[in-house]
């Protein structure tokens with residue numbers, strides 16, 4: 072998120088979290104969906120949950136909304152233990168992954184459903200519904216029933232219904248997945264705007280990394296019911312704490328080997344007989360001699376025809392394939408030991424003027440801080 | 448419109464004409480005739496041998512005397528009224544029994560549902576008459592129910608159920624229960640557990656969510672089920688005759704007696720015509736409910 076850089080309550084030991092998971096475990100029979108999670112989310116955060124299908128994102132949300140109880144551990148919302156608070160008494164609204172629109176009610180009545188059961192005066196409900204309809208651009212469809220809408224329109228009704236009551240905590244389970252790119256960007260912008268204006272805390276599940284990167288104050292990457300990493304988008308991208316996170320977020324080159332020397336924040340990785348060790352940022356828990364992997368993003372790998380002498384990390388290889396992606400090109404380079412490394416280069420020149428082509432011998436190079444060495 | 452299309456549309460109309468309209472006109476004609484000691488037991492009858500004159504003679508012999516008679520004798524309107532009251536009460540009772548059953552079936556584990564559905568439909572495999580007779584065996588003073596209750600010691604004297612209106616209610620509820628369960632089941636099947644959660648998320652208590660979502664979703668099914676029970680129950684003959692007492696007044700029973708005991712076909716026909724007119728109202732309402740549902744898409 073590109074807002075106020077000072078907004079980092081998770082660094083402030085005095086800050087009071089709005090959501091506090093304390094050693095929470097959730098079992099379904101003998102299957103562990105959530106595995107001993109500790110997590111604090113702070114007011115006004117835009118918190119994104121990322122992870123492969125089935126890793127427990129929806130389960131985490133359902134525990135917050137009050138539809139599942141934790142098998143072990145405590146969940147606090149605003150400092151209050153939620154164990155005995157039923158769903159309808161929680162100042163939390165959830166947008167369901169399946170939308171859960173009421174099929175017998177019109178779009179407008181779906182949106183008004185929660186308002187009619189709140190303390191909002193009757194006279195104000197109509198106006199609020201109109202406001203929500205405008206927000207999700209569904210004004211023309213107010214009288215339709217859900218089955219008369221397209222998938223994306225239904226998703227927007229579900230979003231509007233969750234937003235209508237203006238709760239202090241909003242849980243959105245893949246709120247924008249069915250929307251086209253333009254509408255998705257607009258809605259993301261609207262959500263951030265709402266958040267700015269109302270100070271609502273958002274917890275959002277998404278499969279779209281770009282979306283998480285744009286909107287989130289922090290991202291949690293989940294893996295089989297555990298939190299692999301919880302950090303700001305830039306740190307999750309630049310300094311992942313494990314190969315799993317590095318591999319899950321964005322495109323990455325992985326080179327495996329053994330840890331050589333470890334300095335305070337720089338380490339060496341021995342990766343191929345006779346080749347100079349790779350020098351890069353040291354990840355957590357590195358022990359000399361242990362197995363490790365070097366992770367570097369393709370856009371941080373430079374490519375040249377002559378040997379770059381100013382960089383410590385340089386390897387030679389043969390161009391195996393070039394993918395032209397319009398604004399950039401991806402070079403697939405095979406190293407002597409068989410490893411395939413991707414290098415991404417911005418296309419500042421016309422294609423015909425490019426110097427490197429198929430089967431050329433090239434040099435790849437990167438700075439000491441471009442990549443990171445992680446325990447494997 | 449081409450010929451084959453006209454033909455296709457024509458088929459149901461011809462069917463209705465032959466099997467509904469013509470019999471109806473015949474019954475209507477009998478209702479307008481006079482009682483006579485003859486075979487058939489009414490006059491005048493159509494004599495086509497006299498050609499046009501025969502038809503004119505017939506028409507001049509028709510009148511509304513029988514309908515006037517129905518108004519004069521308070522037995523008839525009391526029977527109509529009591530039928531409506533019994534049918535309406537029985538419909539309500541069927542709903543009270545049928546809804547929880549349909550609800551239970553929808554919430555049963557998937558692998559149970561076909562068997563449960565089977566159990567609901569199973570009674571149709573035996574004759575309706577036999578099943579009603581079986582109730583006599585259950586409800587009579589020395590019947591299964593009383594013997595069981597006496598054996599339990601819950602009662603010291605047998606309960607008098609058979610030949611009362613209670614037995615009629617039991618009979619109607621039992622007989623028409625599937626017609627209530629099936630449409631409600633069909634409408635509840637669309638109910639997704641997440642809808643109830645969504646309602647609770649938006650501020651409903653559990654019971655509130657049940658009302659706002661489950662009951663409202665089931666409404667078209669409830670309405671359909673009520674009509675499907677009420678309409679046949681109103682004209683029911685067998686159940687009041689076999690299970691009801693001498694004081695159970697239902698129009699179907701009156702009609703039966705006029706026809707077979709009194710052999711007064713003319714009054715019986717008039718009774719049938721009025722019953723049909725009474726039934727037209729709920730039938731039209733029922734059709735409108737179905738139509739609305741079809742327009743709603745499912």
Ligand SMILES: Nc1ncnc2c1ncn2[C@@H]1O[C@H](COP(=O)(O)OP(=O)(O)OP(=O)(O)O)[C@@H](O)[C@H]1O
Pocket residue numbers: 099102104122123124125126127128129130131168
């Ligand atoms: N009621 C349940 N009974 C048994 N297992 C369940 C139940 N609900 C969820 N699970 C299991 O818990 C795990 C986590 O499910 P969850 O719905 O939280 O996944 P998710 O991260 O939201 O996945 P997706 O991205 O596909 O929506 C899955 O393996 C799922 O099969």
Ligand SMILES: [Mg+2]
Pocket residue numbers: 128129130168244
């Ligand atoms: Mg999910």
